[in-house]
Amino acid sequence: MEFSQLVERLQPQIQTHSLVKFGDRNPTIGGVAALTEALPGQISYVDSAKYAPQMQATQASALILPPDEKLQAEADALGIAWCATAQPRLLFAAAIAVFYQPYRPPAGIHGTAVIDPSVQWGEEVSIGPHVVIYPNVTLGDRVCIHGNVVIYPGVTIGNDTILHGNCTIHERTQIGQGCVIHSGAAIGAEGFGFVPTAEGWFKMEQSGQVILEDGVEIGCNSAVDRPAVGETRIGKNTKLDNMVHVAHGCRIGEACALAGQVGLAGGVTIGNRVILAGQVGVADKSQIGDGAIASAQTGIHGKVGAKEVVCGSPHMPHKLYLKASTIYKRLPEMYDTLKKLKKV
Secondary structure (H helix, E strand, O other), rough: EEEHHHHHOOOEEEEEHHHOOOOOOOOOOOOOOOOOOOOOOEEEEEEOOHHHHHHOOOOEEEEEOOOOOOHHHHHHHHOEEEEEOOOHHHHHHHHHHHOOOOOOOOEOOOOOEEOOOOOEEOOOOOOOOOOOOOOOOOEEEOOOOOOOOOOOOEHHHHHHHOOOOOOOOOOOEEEEOOOOOOOOOOOEEOOOEEEEEOEHHHHHHHOOOEEOOOEEEEEEOOOEOOOOOOOOOOOOOOOOOOOEEOOOOOEOOOOEEEEEOOOOOOEEEEEEOOOOOOOEEEEEOOEEEOOOEEEEEEEEEOOOOOEEEEEEOOOOEEHHHHHHHHHHHHHHHHHHHHHHHOOO
């Protein structure tokens, strides 16, 4: 499509564009690419002025820029068509969706699927090869279930949800609308519940359930466990990366992001818009307030306040962590100084 057509498709996020001055600079755009890898006929994006040197060398025919007049003038000088927005990366994501859509099989039931007669489903449902669906399952409209998925009894899945190959949905799990469960994930499996006795561990049956609200995405090989009683709940539009573990009885708020290998012990409560970076570990019954951020490999024990940024293990405020890290690097030097002082 022509650049002008793409600009029209991406409205109203675009604030201004080069066609206002250079109406004849209207290249054909056939795809998207990273700034340093883009070829003629592709569009890329520039987040800020620090990427100006890479922009000078790009072969992209069009760019998504921030509202920076200097960058826009540089693009004009290079003969590159551009559009400007306050959030270039977000607009680039929208541009990707124009040119690429993930594979989705057509509606229909594959002949190898094993489906209990009690299962109910809506319109335009797609059920792939070797899927197994147990009794009393309800599937909404346009649910897409890829091959080898297993769905246990009593599960409810909302409209437009996608289950990728080899994931497993355990009994009584409720999944909302527009959710995505990626390959290998296990939703609603038994929580790690055992009571110590003189003879060993007594298994506590996990009679609770997992509830995923609308728009939740669960990454590959992640696990969200059901509790002994009550529920494990993940709030609307929260996203889990690959290999994330959410233990029994956790409650995660809306619009959170948990990066790869995050682990939550039982009974953790997380507010809205919380970000946990890779390999963050959260001890049982800890509480994390709205808008808090934990950097990679943070160990959280206890309570993190709203909008607090924490690092280290056990966790501490970010500014204190930076000071402690500086001192830690100087420990050999400080130890040598201490030895010298002892000799005096």
